[in-house]
Amino acid sequence: MAMETTNHPPLLTPYEMGEFELEHRVVLAPLTRQRSYGNVPQPHAAVYYSQRATRGGLLITEATGVSDTAQGYTDTPGVWTPHHVAAWRPIVDAVHAKGAVFFCQLWHVGRVSTTAFQPGGAAPISSTDRGVTPQVSHDGHVEEFSPPRRLEPREIPSVVDDFRKAARNAIDAGFDGVEFLKDSANDRDDEYGGSLHNRCRFALEVVRAVAAEVGARRVGVRLSPFTDYMDCHDSDPEALAGYMVEKLSELGVLYCHMIEPRMAIVDGRRQIPHRLRPFREKFRGTFIAAGGYDRAEGNKVVEEGYTDLVSYGRLFLANPDLPRRFRLPDADAPLNKYDRNTFYTSDPVVGYTDYPFLHDDDGADK
Numbered sequence: 590m591a592m593e594t595t596n597h598p599p600l601l602t603p604y605e606m607g608e609f610e611l612e613h614r615v616v617l618a619p620l621t622r623q624r625s626y627g628n629v630p631q632p633h634a635a636v637y638y639s640q641r642a643t644r645g646g647l648l649i650t651e652a653t654g655v656s657d658t659a660q661g662y663t664d665t666p667g668v669w670t671p672h673h674v675a676a677w678r679p680i681v682d683a684v685h686a687k688g689a690v691f692f693c694q695l696w697h698v699g700r701v702s703t704t705a706f707q708p709g710g711a712a713p714i715s716s717t718d719r720g721v722t723p724q725v726s727h728d729g730h731v732e733e734f735s736p737p738r739r740l741e742p743r744e745i746p747s748v749v750d751d752f753r754k755a756a757r758n759a760i761d762a763g764f765d766g767v768e769f770l771k772d773s774a775n776d777r778d779d780e781y782g783g784s785l786h787n788r789c790r791f792a793l794e795v796v797r798a799v800a801a802e803v804g805a806r807r808v809g810v811r812l813s814p815f816t817d818y819m820d821c822h823d824s825d826p827e828a829l830a831g832y833m834v835e836k837l838s839e840l841g842v843l844y845c846h847m848i849e850p851r852m853a854i855v856d857g858r859r860q861i862p863h864r865l866r867p868f869r870e871k872f873r874g875t876f877i878a879a880g881g882y883d884r885a886e887g888n889k890v891v892e893e894g895y896t897d898l899v900s901y902g903r904l905f906l907a908n909p910d911l912p913r914r915f916r917l918p919d920a921d922a923p924l925n926k927y928d929r930n931t932f933y934t935s936d937p938v939v940g941y942t943d944y945p946f947l948h949d950d951d952g953a954d955k
């Protein structure tokens with residue numbers, strides 16, 4: 590389908606996502622910012638998210654913990670206590686006041702944690718008792734993790750229930766829906782390990798429990814089959830993710846949000862590998878692609894029907910008015926550069942809410 594690319598670039602065309610009328614397809618990707626002191630979302634998050642909210646735009650929160658065992662990073666928000674729910678409410682209200690749709694990303698870090706983050710100094714819980722190898726960050730800092738404890742099958746329902754309760758809390762806080770993040774590192778030989786079917790069991794139990802609690806039309810799932818982040822890789826990511834996507838489709842999940850493999854640089858330009866097509870074809874609901882997209886690539890994949898929506902991480906982090914900049918001709922809408930040094934610092938303003946908007950005299954008032 591050809592779309593007018595001058596005034597209405599494909600990314601800026603409306604889209605109906607279930608009951609949500611989106612006015613454009615530029616989605617805020619989930620971005621951990623580590624400014625929720627003591628796991629409590631703060632008033633500055635209302636400023637940050639509402640800066641990025643537009644009428645009919647879709648925003649996804651940073652990863653938000655489902656329980657006290659879900660933690661592995663300092664000052665990431667939670668949604669498991671009434672206090673967390675009350676703290677999220679004004680943030681959600683500020684986003685809704687701008688007319689945007691807001692989903693909460695629920696996570697459990699599993700073994701990507703240390704005993705210092707765990708209740709009673711216990712071992713982090715996981716599908717395995719193999720620890721994560723120490724990770725070296727871009728500034729040479731080495732991150733170490735505690736050996737995890739492999740959960741017994743009889744303990745798993747309570748983790749599933751943590752997700753269910755957190756999803757209920759998110760809806761009570763006013764969110765329009767919830768998204769999950771699922772990685773797996775699995776060497777089990779019980780009913781939660783071994784075959785592909787068994788390895789997907791936990792994730793699907795979580796999706797079923799949450800969909801039963803808040804309705805599948807409010808549930809999205811984020812899958813990153815090609816990333817090997819934190820020692821999570823699979824010998825056959827296509828088969829694993831293909832199976833998951835098929836099941837999610839059967840369950841009537843609202844959207845499937847998937848991350849491209851790391852992109853290659855070809856002739857000095859980033860090349861998106863476009864490896865998500867088979868999953869897009871299998872999934873009946875809304876498809877969101879992520880990972881390395883810029884304006885041109887985003888317009889192209891929406892126009893080709895490769896995806897319905899595109900989520901932007903680093904570009905949206907640094908450009909609060911990204912949809913507006915994408916609406917303008919390239920020359921009129923330069924992009925702010927992101928500063929990775931302030932991605933995870935705790936300042937409530939610097940590197941968080943102080944990225945500049947385009948001023949009207951930059952040509953953005955048309």
Ligand SMILES: Cc1cc2nc3c(=O)[nH]c(=O)nc-3n(C[C@H](O)[C@H](O)[C@H](O)COP(=O)(O)O)c2cc1C
Pocket residue numbers: 618619620621622650651652694770811848879880881882900901902903904932933
């Ligand atoms: C600072 C930062 C924090 C991130 N936090 C999360 C997160 O909480 N949950 C998640 O699923 N992905 C997270 N990601 C991944 C992004 O959502 C996105 O997939 C990634 O940045 C690639 O997209 P981009 O090229 O548009 O930035 C994070 C990325 C960055 C740069």
